[in-house]
Amino acid sequence: MKTVINNVTVLTMDKAENVYKNGYVVIEGTKIAGVGEGTGPQDADQTVDGQGGILMPGMINTHSHISMIPFRSLGEDGKDRLRKLFFPLEREALTPELVRQGARYAVCELLLGGVTSVMDMYYFEDAVAQACDEMGIDAWTGQTIIEMETCDSRNAADALKLNEELIKKWKGHGRIHPVVAPHATNTNGPETLQAAYELAQKYDVPYTLHVCEMDYEMTMFREKYDKTPVEFLYGIGVLGPRTVAAHCIHLSDHDIELFAESGAKIAHCAIANAKSGKGVCRAYDAKQAGVTVGVGTDGPSSGNTIDLLTQLRIIPPLQKTRRHDNTIFSAKETAFMGTIEGAKVLGAQNEIGSIETGKRANLTLIETQSVNMFPIYEPYAAVVYMANPSNVDSVWVDGKQLVKGHKLLFADHLEERAKLEALMPEFRRMSANYRDF
Ligand SMILES: [Zn+2]
Structure with missing residues (x-):
């Protein structure tokens, strides 16, 4: 099957940063078979008229907990939501069915928002x-490993076993990539963090955790180890190229040096961090130091949306405000963060993240007919500052079109919602116990 998409502005996000103002892209099977200026080859099985839209690589969400859809808008503005609401309610109310259906519903939102990969x-x-x-969808999935009893594990050792089973089951699948996911620096001791790292090394998969997200985490590490959490991770040998650290709100200059030296990556979750009043990650400083920074949303209960366009819009304003300098953090580099830099965070930059011949055909077409999309002098700025998820017209993953005309082709989000709602009465009843947490 050969498809040609014509009449689009192509933001390739390739190394040469090529942009084709009136361009085309060819998809053959699961791969990109051509890209350039002008009209594509005539011998295709299917030709798509992009109507002057913007065609870009599918966006990459480098940090989420997508099955937390049932928690969305619950306990907003409450103090210490994680420990007082989410942890106990997750332990009490989660079932595999609820997690699975929550994820199916969340994937509807990801795809309709132009996200083709999620960690x-x-x-x-x-x-x-x-x-x-x-x-x-394309997914990097890791079992939460945490030193407490949870809905699916009595302790961290049990969770490590579950994570290993997950790896054995999914390793080698084309779209589902298992990872190792020790919850955080402050919820696991050094032995668990190291055991998880050994597991990631054994199977050569990414290693992801929450890092320097909490004020109390910073105090705890200072008091217990006289170190920052990043210095601690470096010291126990788990900061390396496979490490994806989510949040990193509280970074010292030395922490940034350690990220650059070790090759560890950052998943920047701007909205979740700002909304919870925790602070703003020094994404600009980290990038200047050579650290790879991708974009994450955190769970749908933290930032409330899991698409990337909503995140991209707020990232430069926060960095510009931090530095009182509007010339830093361009729309272009922000768009790269949402695509090829995200691919680097996942270690998948040779497969996804840019529109180049031979790469997997993960593509997002943003339409420019809507009222908010005119005029466009600078397509990167249009993507970052003007577009919203409702402008996503079409999405392909592995060359298969999953969204067309703003609609899912193989699922119906209202049907998925009805199925999720049918599983939620018990969750709703239990959540009422935490109304005044
Ligand atoms: Zn998170």
Whole structure:
């Protein structure tokens, strides 16, 4: 099957930063078979008229807990939501069915928002992997390893076993990529963090955790180890090229040096961090130091949306405000963060993240007919500052079109919602116990 998409502005995000103002892209099977200026070859099985839209690589969400859809808008503005609401409610109310259906619903939102790849960490993660496989999205999935009893594990050792089973089951799948996911620096001791790292090394998969997100985490590490959490991770040997650290709100200059030296990556979750009043990650400083920084949303309960366009819009303003300098952090580099830099965070830059011949055909077409998309002098700025998820017209993953005309082709989000709602009465009843947490 050969498809040609014509009449589009192509933002390739390739190394030469090529932009084709009136361009085309050819898809053959699961791969990109050509890209350039003008009209594509005439011998295609299918020709798509992009109507002057912007065609870009599918966006990459480098940190989420997509199955937390049932928690969205619950306990907003409450103090210490994680420990007082989410942890106990997750332990009490989660089932594999709820996690799986929550993930299916979340993937509807990801795809409709132009996101083609997501890195996820949660409980019953095999159910998340199944849901992502069924829905056709590209997913990096890791079982939460945490030193406490949870809905699916008595302790961290049990969770490590579950994570290893997940890896054995999914390693080698084309779209589902298992990862190792120790929850955070402050919820696991050094032995668990190291055991998880050994597991990631054994199977050569990414290693992801939350890092320097909490004020109390910073105090705890200073008091207990006289180190920052990043210095601590470096010291126990788990900061390396396969490490994806989410949040990194509180980074010292030395921490940034350690990231650059070790090759560890950052998943920047701007909205979740700002909304919870925790602070703004020094993404600009880290990037200047040579650290790879991608974009994450965190769970749908933290930032409330899991698409990337909503995130991209706020990232430069926060960095410009931090430095009182509007000339830094361009729309262009922000768009790169949402695509090829995200691919580098996942270690998948040779497969996805840019529009180049031979790469997997993960593509997002943003239409420019809507009222908010005119005029466009600078397509990167249009993507970052003007577009919203409702402008996403079409999405392809592995060459298969999953969204067309703003609609999912192989699922119906209202049907998925009805199925999720049918599983939620018990969750709703239990959540009422935490109304005044
Ligand atoms: Zn998170």
